[in-house]
Amino acid sequence: MKSEKQKKTKYGASALLLVPMYLTALVLVLGPLLYMVYLSLMSRGEVWGFINDVTLDNYVQLMEPLYLNTFFASLKLALLSTALIILLGYPFGYFMARLSSDWKRRMMLLIMLPFWTSSLIRLYGWIIVFRSNGTLDQLLMFLGVTDSPLRLLYTYPAVVVGMIYALLPFMILAVYSSAEKMDWRLVDAARDLGASRLKAFTSITLPLTMPGLLSGIILTFIPSMGLFFIADILGGNKIVLVGSMIQDLMTRGRNLPLEAAMAVVLMAMTSALLWLYRKISRTSKLEGLV
Amino acid sequence: MSEYILKLENITKSFDDLTVLKHISLEVEKGEFITFLGPSGCGKTTTLRIISGLLEPDSGSVILHGQDVTALPPEKRNVNTVFQSYALFPHMTVEANVGYGLKLKKVPKAEISKRVSEILELVQLAGFEKRMPDELSGGQQQRVAIARALANGPEVLLLDEPLGALDLQLRRQMQLELKRLQKKLGITFIYITHDQEEAINMSDRIVVMDKGIFQQVGTPDEVYNHPKNEFVARFVGNANIIPMEDGTSLAIRTENILLDVPGGIPAVVMEKSFAGGLMRIMLRTAEGTEVVATRHGIDYAAEVGQMLTFGWEPQNAVAVEKE
Structure with a gap:
């Protein structure tokens, strides 16, 4: 009885300690979010800002082909990038989990190394690689694969490569942390019961590393909808994505309510994805991140 | 009864510089209960993994039912294993665990579920089909592991210290049950343990192992009363040398x-x-x-x-x- 009482008071005290954290979260996270939703329901101000006049016009306007197409183009790029990141990142994370602990540490360092430099600067590095007669062209021509520059910069493939480059580590780490926890004796058991290598992988390893794969998808798909600077830098202004459009509406279009509506839709999509993840993996924990 | 179901011929295995098995040979009769007894690190689990196909020997051969299976992968051998840690698939129900091998063999669904409930009844777990492994006690998980290994109808069942994680009372009970099960099914059991009491209670023959060598192969009476060397006398009989x-x-x-x-x-x-x-x-x-x-x-x-x-x-x- 005594211990129960103690527990109670202990719990009460620690709950009190959490109050500042909740207050901060409330003010800094929930506040701006609500403000954005509110903003999206307002009318556009003549020069700047908004007029306090509740309307759904902004959402209706998003149905126009211009905006709708941008959404679909973003979705397509995000899906394509995510698919390629899965193909590259899953095997990487999987095999990394099977290395000796020494090699695991070395690989981890290699993966983390790029994060010590600003992502924007690293992205400019890609310009040097991709530009006409750049590193890649020179290499390909030197090897005799091509005889003239490919002019890869400001093309769709360049943007996809940029996306993969920026987001691949998140997939690798998510899959790795899931595969790390895998009990490989289960694969032995599957083989022993008659499963081929492939069958053992699809029926045992894949389902058991699914939480990592799913959280990797979340961690790559969601940002790839919004990483407008990659499309801007490596795609010129030919490829317009939701992210760039939001930025554009805000700075040049000076249409704050429409911009907010777009952000709300993007956020709703993200939340839907997270909800789906929780449904499938029965956990709210994102593998590899938290 | 002199039909050999399993033959190990001159098997050697090393990991890096460490020789784990040194030229071991053994003939196992059909329906025999044979126990590999030895301290940890003596090479008994390695021997088991070579029989199941999860490891390949450096030299020597494994003959199963007259066929040389040394080069065959585990899925092509009619041998199943009860693993030390049970290795139950955590994302599958008891039914899916036990029926895993049958499903791979493309047995019709209705028959799988019939066979699974029969086997679960055999290990006294009838009605546990829909449970998940983490909802079971250690003893129950053990029974599921045995049921899963038996479901494929193996000619030889390999058991790698299957009772090691159970408490003494449950272990005694399971020893009797396993022995009863083996008699009833007539399957050859190859059993690994480091507990000499367990080996003496259950086995037809005991293979006493140490340092990658079969120190003595014989009936419980032979190894207990007529130990061949100092190690057997000390390990099996707790004898003074x-x-x-x-x-x-x-x-x-x-x-x-x-x-x-x-x-x-x-x-x-x-x-x-x-x-x-x-x-x-x-x-x-x-x-x-x-x-x-x-x-x-x-x-x-x-x-x-x-x-x-x-x-x-x-x-x-x-x-x-x-x-």
């Missing part, structure tokens, strides 16, 4: 050491302890040989530090080879 003047050794079990024998070997009492109804008296001779004697009850009056003499009846001493 007493070196003789002519360079040979005698193995004498603790209960056969006589105390206060006129004209016996003088020794000093080093230690006295009482456990499991037995008084254990440790002696040391002037040459430094340590000898343990056991007595029933606690009424033997000898104090630590006291000098006494000990001896044995000649019929209780077995001459053993050095290792």
Whole structure:
């Protein structure tokens, strides 16, 4: 009885300690979010800002082909990038989990190394690689694969490569942390019961590393909808994505309510994805991140 | 009954510089219950993994039912394993675990579920089909692991210390059940343990292993009463090894050491302890040989530090080879 009482008071005290954290979260996270939703329901101000006049016009306007197409183009790029990141990142994370602990540490360092430099600067590095007669062209021509520059910069493939480059580590780490926890004796058991290598992988390893794969998808798909600077830098202004459009509406279009509506839709999509993840993996924990 | 279901021929296996198995050979009869007994690191699990196909030997061959299966992957061998840690698939129900092998064999669904419930009944887990492994106790998980390995109808069942994680009482009960199951199904069991009591209780034959070598292969009576060498005498019979003047050794079990024998070997009492109804008296001779004697009850009056003499009846001493 005594211990129960103690527990109670202990719990009460620690709950009190959490109050500042909740207050901060409330003010800094929930506040701006609500403000954005509110903003999206307002009318556009003549020069700047908004007029306090509740309307759904902004959402209706998003149905126009211009905006709708941008959404679909973003979705397509995000899906394509995510698919390629899965193909590259899953095997990487999987095999990394099977290395000796020494090699695991070395690989981890290699993966983390790029994060010590600003992502924007690293992205400019890609310009040097991709530009006409750049590193890649020179290499390909030197090897005799091509005889003239490919002019890869400001093309769709360049943007996809940029996306993969920026987001691949998140997939690798998510899959790795899931595969790390895998009990490989289960694969032995599957083989022993008659499963081929492939069958053992699809029926045992894949389902058991699914939480990592799913959280990797979340961690790559969601940002790839919004990483407008990659499309801007490596795609010129030919490829317009939701992210760039939001930025554009805000700075040049000076249409704050429409911009907010777009952000709300993007956020709703993200939340839907997270909800789906929780449904499938029965956990709210994102593998590899938290 | 001289049909050999399994033959190991001159098998050798090393990991890096460490030789784990040194030229081991064995013939196992159909329906035999054979136990590999040895301390951890003696190579018994490696032998099991070579039989199941999860490991390939460096040299030698595995013959299963007259066919050389050395190069075959595990899924192509009619052998199944009960793993030490059970290795139940955590994302599958008991039914899916037990039916896993049958599903791979493309057995129709209705038949799988019929076979699964039959086997679950056999291991006394009827009605547990829809449970997940983490909802079961250790003993129940153990039964599921046995059921899963039996579901494919293997010719040889390999059991890698299957009762190691269970408490003593449950372990005794499971020993009896496993023995009963093996008799009923007539399957060859190859059983691994480091517990000599378990080996003696259950086996038709015991393979005593140490340092990658079969030290002795024989019936429980043979390895217990007629140990071939010092290691077997010590590991299986808990025997004292007493070196003789002519360079040979005698193995004498603790209960056969006589105390206060006129004209016996003088020794000093080093230690006295009482456990499991037995008084254990440790002696040391002037040459430094340590000898343990056991007595029933606690009424033997000898104090630590006291000098006494000990001896044995000649019929209780077995001459053993050095290792």
